[in-house]
Amino acid sequence: MRRPVAAAFLALGICLAAAWSLLPAAWQALTAVKPEAQITASPAVWVPSPPTAEHVRSLLERKPFGRYLANSALVSLAATLLALAAAAPAAAALCRMRPRARSRWLLGLLLASLFPPILLLFPLYEGVQLLGLVNSPLALVLPYAAFGVPLATWVLEAGFRELPREVEEAATLDGLGPLGRLLRVQLPLAAPSVAAAGLLTFIASWNEFLLALSFTTRESSRTVTAGIASVSGASLYEVPWGQLSAAIVLATLPVVLLVLLFERRISGGLMGGAVKG
């Protein structure tokens, strides 16, 4: 008697959770391939018939969208590598500390990561201007790496600490210094944590908008989040929802793929941080 009811509730819950998570994105994807007349039909037409590639095509014609995507990929990748390069030695140092000192450091990092970027926007802008980095990818890479480095350190440190202590001791006996231990032993053995930290930083960098909007004034250096803000049609007075949806789909596809492929790593990274916090 109770079993079928519970099962039905579970099924309902699963459906609701999936619908809540996917519907908004699905609606966008549908709009992106809907013929213009069906976009502005009332009541709404859900399934486009026939689907059209018109919006994607005119978007790519009007906008250097490939350039935006490439800029985003470049900036995010560079920020990720930089964040990992900084976080790995720090994590190695932290996991050898006494628990009290370690937790103090980790909390300090947490505090730094909690600064809302908007507070830092103007001074960062001044810095970027002072260093002549406006429109340079570095103007975004450095802040993104810094924003990502606390969480990356947390995740890597958790990964390193799970390694058997004997491995590290054996490496020390083999005469490896701290860097050697890091490169030859800790990073390879904790590869899943490295992947998690990298993915988290990459996704956060890909998604950043505020700095991207302010530090890139030239079309050719815009990342996808900033570039999408200037999508518009050929008409003076209408918002081109079809093209906009196409742009949204193109901008989000890479991260959707990342999540679907690497969900376990990402969740593990986020949850690992949470368990210890």
Place this chain on the structure above:
Amino acid sequence: MSRREAGASAVLALLLAAPACRPGGDAAPGRPAVLRMLVPANERPFWLPLAESFAKARPGVRLELEEGPVPTDLRESLTTSALLSRDGTWDLVYLDVTWTSKLAAAGWLLPLDDAFGEAERAAFLPQALAAGVFRGRLYRVPFRTDVGLLYYRADLLAAAGIAPPRTFAELETAARRLQSPPERWGFLWQGAQYEGLVCFFLEVLHGHGGSWIDPETLEVGLDRPEAEAALALLVRARGAGGVSPPGVTAYREEETRHLFQSGRAVFLRSWPYVFRLAQREGSAVAGKIGVLPVPTLSGAPGSGTLGGWGLAVARASRQPEKAIAFVRHATTLESQRLFCAPTGFAPARRDGYADPELLAANPFLAELGKIHASATARPVVARYAQASDVLQRHLTGALAGLATPREALAAAARETRALLGEAP
């Protein structure tokens, strides 16, 4: 990392790298000098012919038009961050009439007094030109202009035997007689909290003989009886039994145009661009509309708020002479034809209003020229954006019934004085 994941990452990396491999972009060899300017994405197609004709007139210099966001606010921030960086990203600035003062005061624009002498200046509508002058120096040359107008349904008024209204009272009476809400409203205007509301309110304020900020003395007139009467008129129009829909407080230009164009209003306060669209085939009111200057208390022709866009040269530009050459090129009659004929925007040059070619494209220009002659510019003060936001917020408060017109305007006057006193 498992083998599956490694494979997946490789695929992903390829996907990400693919667009980067596409040829093109703006990596063209930079032999001709390049001037850069940001324009709203939806206007870019109309700028291209100007860029082409400039390239012909001035070989060796190329104008590169970058697409910016369409919402004016977004472009305002983007323009600011580009100018703030002083790295010469953009040589030219395409700017709204209200941006001149702050950008000039910040020292980011090049004075153009020497480049544009008396004779050249005389070619422009005087109000439009004056709006580009800050503390006695010319920073912005007008490119296209706008002025607030009153549209009316000539067919409805004629059928009822009502003369086109000249005073606020006549407007209200006519609107009330001809409306049948909610199918048809009497009077539409821009009531959302944004710059458009200020433009409309200023017309009503000036029509009552009031004033907002005197740009010379920085005197604030918002807490005088004229201002209170002006705001009370708007509150009454939107209130119960009024001539405007309650939703008017959410309307910007386009919402009001759509309603008017589908035949759902008798009067509309808006800008010149509406005329062309409302007369177009497919519009429910094509051939049925007329245009008037905004009304006043006395019945004398009112003065519409001056809007419009102009061109300035960034002080950080490394090629100011070439940039000035483009400003000059863009404001010739020839260029005004290229831009204004297809868009329906009003030219900034006086001869544009008598030009056969432009008149053929847009017959309405003849009438517009007369209305333009009495347009009023918004005060040219460095803290304009803040002052406007203060006014918008308090106007909205009164329209929403959160404060009486007197209270709202007293607060607005106090905050505006504090603001202007803060920054001399």
Place this chain on the structure above:
Amino acid sequence: MSTVLARRARLERALLLSPVLLLLALVVAVPALRVLLLGFTRTELADGVVTSWAGLATHARTLGDGRFLSALRNTALFTFLSVLLEVTLGTALALLLDRSFRGRGALRAVVLVPWALPTSVMALAWAWIFHDTFGMANDLLLRLGLIEAPVAWLAQPGTAMAALVVADAWKTTPFVALILLAGLQGIPREVIEAARVDGAGAFARFRRITLPLLVPSLVVATLFRSIQAWGAFDVVWVMTGGGPGGSTETLALYAYQSWFRYLDFGYGAAIAVQGMLVALLLAAVVVRLASRREEA
């Protein structure tokens, strides 16, 4: 001998930590100090941007500024509502994901998708969803009979805030759910089993056992999210721009406007700093709670 070793270890540690510290100093600490200083200056526009020391005068301007108070109120309301919704939905999601069923891995991946999408880009999508005539929200609600006429979501103060809260909750619920899931997985199964044997119903088990044991995770998730929501910019900027009528303008937006529209750099900094003080207060609570947990 041992002191030499200890010194070497300390030096080694400092070297290993230095890249992180350098990055954070450059991007977080120095700018934070700079914005703090800037809040004590006055910006004037007179033949250039002129900055002068103003002491507390710039900070004092917020006192008489109705717009600052309204932005503060909006920020608090947005933070409260969106965190409330996220924690409620996140708890439900975590409980669901804690069950074992076929396809759980797939569902976890699907549920995580919103968290990974760019906020600014999805805010555009949400503006389209909440479009008054062509949007999905109105269409669904009309079909379900929950509303009788289309709602102009983003054109009215109350509904605009509601739309922002929904968009923000959609994006961040997965994060909350994951933190809570980690908490749930830390609860020993035997405790719940024992309650089941004692005859406690599902709801009673949740209220008496799961929820109390989940409190630490709930606290962490709530505070983490509160601080982030407090500084939210992207979703508001793209969806409503602070409108209609300033009813959704947050402190982050007001500071941004002061910097990039008004060129009032000192006042923008003062707004940011005063907002930051509240955020720091929240952060201090996180740290306290977290360190108490660590010691326990």
